[in-house]
Amino acid sequence: MITILFLNFLVVILGAIFSLFPVIDKLPVLFGFDIDTAIVNGMGSLQALFSTFWILQDIFYGFLALMTYYTIKVVIKFFLGSRTPTND
Amino acid sequence: MYKIRQYLEKQPLIIAVAVSILAVLVFSLWARHVRADIQQPTDSAYDISNRNSSGQAVYIQYLGTGFSGDVAGLEVEVGLDNLSDSGTNVVSLNMIQCDSAPASISWDVTGGYPAGCGQVWDGQSFSIGATYKTLITMNTYGAVASTTLTFNPAKHYAFYLRGAQGSIPLRIYGSATQNYAYVADAHTQDGAFFSGTTLANPYFKLVGVPVNPPCGSECEPPDTTTHIVSFDPQDGATTTSPVTFNFHAYINPADLGNVIGIRLGFHNINQNTLFSDHFEGIGTLDDPYDIILVNQQATTSGDFIFSTSTVALADGNYRIEATIQRSVFGVVDSSFAHLGVIQQQSHQFIVGQETFIGHISQSSFTEANAIFGSSTATSTSALASSCNPISGFNVTNCLAFLFIPDSKQVKDTMTSFQNGVLTRFPIGYVTRFVSIVSNPATSTLPTFTVNLQLGATASTSLTFDMQDTITGAGSLLDSITDPFHGKTLREVVEPFVLLFVALLVILNIVADITGSHKGGNKHKDS
Numbered sequence: 001m002i003t004i005l006f007l008n009f010l011v012v013i014l015g016a017i018f019s020l021f022p023v024i025d026k027l028p029v030l031f032g033f034d035i036d037t038a039i040v041n042g043m044g045s046l047q048a049l050f051s052t053f054w055i056l057q058d059i060f061y062g063f064l065a066l067m068t069y070y071t072i073k074v075v076i077k078f079f080l081g082s083r084t085p086t087n088d
Numbered sequence: 089m090y091k092i093r094q095y096l097e098k099q100p101l102i103i104a105v106a107v108s109i110l111a112v113l114v115f116s117l118w119a120r121h122v123r124a125d126i127q128q129p130t131d132s133a134y135d136i137s138n139r140n141s142s143g144q145a146v147y148i149q150y151l152g153t154g155f156s157g158d159v160a161g162l163e164v165e166v167g168l169d170n171l172s173d174s175g176t177n178v179v180s181l182n183m184i185q186c187d188s189a190p191a192s193i194s195w196d197v198t199g200g201y202p203a204g205c206g207q208v209w210d211g212q213s214f215s216i217g218a219t220y221k222t223l224i225t226m227n228t229y230g231a232v233a234s235t236t237l238t239f240n241p242a243k244h245y246a247f248y249l250r251g252a253q254g255s256i257p258l259r260i261y262g263s264a265t266q267n268y269a270y271v272a273d274a275h276t277q278d279g280a281f282f283s284g285t286t287l288a289n290p291y292f293k294l295v296g297v298p299v300n301p302p303c304g305s306e307c308e309p310p311d312t313t314t315h316i317v318s319f320d321p322q323d324g325a326t327t328t329s330p331v332t333f334n335f336h337a338y339i340n341p342a343d344l345g346n347v348i349g350i351r352l353g354f355h356n357i358n359q360n361t362l363f364s365d366h367f368e369g370i371g372t373l374d375d376p377y378d379i380i381l382v383n384q385q386a387t388t389s390g391d392f393i394f395s396t397s398t399v400a401l402a403d404g405n406y407r408i409e410a411t412i413q414r415s416v417f418g419v420v421d422s423s424f425a426h427l428g429v430i431q432q433q434s435h436q437f438i439v440g441q442e443t444f445i446g447h448i449s450q451s452s453f454t455e456a457n458a459i460f461g462s463s464t465a466t467s468t469s470a471l472a473s474s475c476n477p478i479s480g481f482n483v484t485n486c487l488a489f490l491f492i493p494d495s496k497q498v499k500d501t502m503t504s505f506q507n508g509v510l511t512r513f514p515i516g517y518v519t520r521f522v523s524i525v526s527n528p529a530t531s532t533l534p535t536f537t538v539n540l541q542l543g544a545t546a547s548t549s550l551t552f553d554m555q556d557t558i559t560g561a562g563s564l565l566d567s568i569t570d571p572f573h574g575k576t577l578r579e580v581v582e583p584f585v586l587l588f589v590a591l592l593v594i595l596n597i598v599a600d601i602t603g604s605h606k607g608g609n610k611h612k613d614s
Binding site (some may be wrong): 001002003004007008011014015017019021022023024025026027028033036039040043044047048049051052054055058059061062064065066068069073079088 | 158167425489490491492495497498501504505508509512513514516517519520521524525527528529531532555558559561562565578582585586589590592593596597600601602603
């Protein structure tokens with residue numbers, strides 16, 4: 001109860017802060033380029049290809065896993081800055 | 089910039105995949121085709137596009153696939169609006185099972201069913217009159233009612249209406265406009281059809297699937313202890329104002345001498361969500377928003393029935409609490425409810441639109457009850473009794489109650505976090521991107537058409553249908569099977585592909601962490 005109380009308290013605080021910002025249900029349109037439509041259609045086409053050529057799907061999921069690693073790396077570097085462990 | 093270029097030069101795989109994805113995205117924007125992001129539920133739609141030999145609509149509802157389990161009975165809600173109670177309004181609702189989606193097959197009204205379909209459920213005949221909405225029980229076709237039907241998740245199921253009485257044309261009268269509709273004779277027109285526009289809102293809705301109902305309450309001796317039988321609104325219900333409250337309790341005659349108090353109250357939980365539950369039942373700190381509907385002593389044994397007239401409530405989240413308690417120090421009082429409680433139950437319900445804080449409060453309360461409710465409690469007071477140092481103290485339950493949130497409880501909190509934070513600027517952009525990428529829905533690939541001018545006046549065009557090509561390629565790939573084990577090419581090869589991809593990913597990550605590829609470059613540079 002205390003744990004979930006604490007979590008709920010955080011959520012309430014964050015919810016109150018973020019309630020000031022608008023709800024995002026679509027990606028923006030920049031210079032007439034509808035990013036949301038492009039990605040929706042693009043991913044739909046990829047999924048159509050993947051449904052037939054499953055090897056592409058396996059490679060794509062491997063790519064996503066690799067990108068997840070690099071994303072985590074970037075986030076760690078963002079928070080730790082120069083204290084980030086490196087192999088240089 | 090130089091470092092970025094130097095880094096990318098070492099990652100040709102990433103560049104190749106990223107360029108491919110970018111190309112597909114740009115191409116897709118240019119192609120301007122639409123993907124259905126949301127699949128509509130099939131149990132609320134009906135189809136009248138099929139016509140019988142007289143050109144009139146046949147009412148069919150497609151349920152789709154995915155049904156499973158053994159079913160001994162089926163409740164189906166049937167509605168035909170704008171009907172009067174005149175005439176013989178007997179129809180029969182039936183269910184068919186098909187190998188493929190029957191929507192794509194022309195409905196053969198004279199032959200009975202589309203190709204690849206067969207009747208699996210024979211609906212009981214029922215009358216349609218002024219009461220246009222009814223529940224019926226369907227029986228397995230051609231067998232006794234107790235025979236169960238095993239749904240096949242891969243099969244397609246659909247409801248359809250047909251006449252229920254031999255060769256007699258059945259008439260369903262319409263509204264005051266004297267439009268009318270017929271249900272066809274089962275022999276000449278196997279299928280229902282209606283003329284005019286009076287049947288505005290027919291629907292065949294699957295409302296319940298009792299799977300092999302076990303021997304229920306009728307097999308058990310009646311509970312003659314003092315207990316709560318039921319109270320409304322039900323837990324988790326969403327209702328509209330005004331709200332009707334009901335309470336049904338049973339009082340054992342032997343308990344009357346102990347002065348039994350019965351209490352039913354509710355409160356709005358949109359405020360004080362963090363503290364009100366924990367102070368509830370401690371005298372003057374009782375929730376100030378409590379509204380007591382009934383708080384009285386039982387003077388007779390047997391059923392105790394209480395029902396209010398409707399109560400107008402504002403939108404929000406509410407919790408109703410029903411309590412049966414003995415007297416404490418000769419007094420029945422809500423302040424001591426947690427000491428003399430015989431039984432206490434809570435329901436949470438929503439009036440109109442729930443609130444953000446109310447949702448969090450309801451989720452937390454529900455999940456806390458889920459942890460301990462199986463043994464002792466369905467109420468906050470009873471939950472807290474595990475930490476009561478005077479009586480009922482249990483250190484394990486108390487510590488668990490205080491510190492260990494249920495996984496679903498955390499999940500609900502995360503859901504609230506997602507709704508309140510992750511969908512809003514700026515994180516909402518990331519959430520939207522992830523939801524698009526993780527959505528398995530497909531787009532129809534575009535078709536290329538090239539116009540060729542042949543001479544001064546003649547011309548022709550060449551069309552390349554990517555969707556058709558890829559579908560054909562997929563069929564070809566799937567048709568290749570191992571002659572010894574019957575496995576498809578995918579089943580044989582995909583494990584090796586996955587292993588290869590996984591090894592590539594792991595090696596790339598390991599090389600990046602250890603810096604082994606950098607060492608190689610240094611050696612080369614030197």
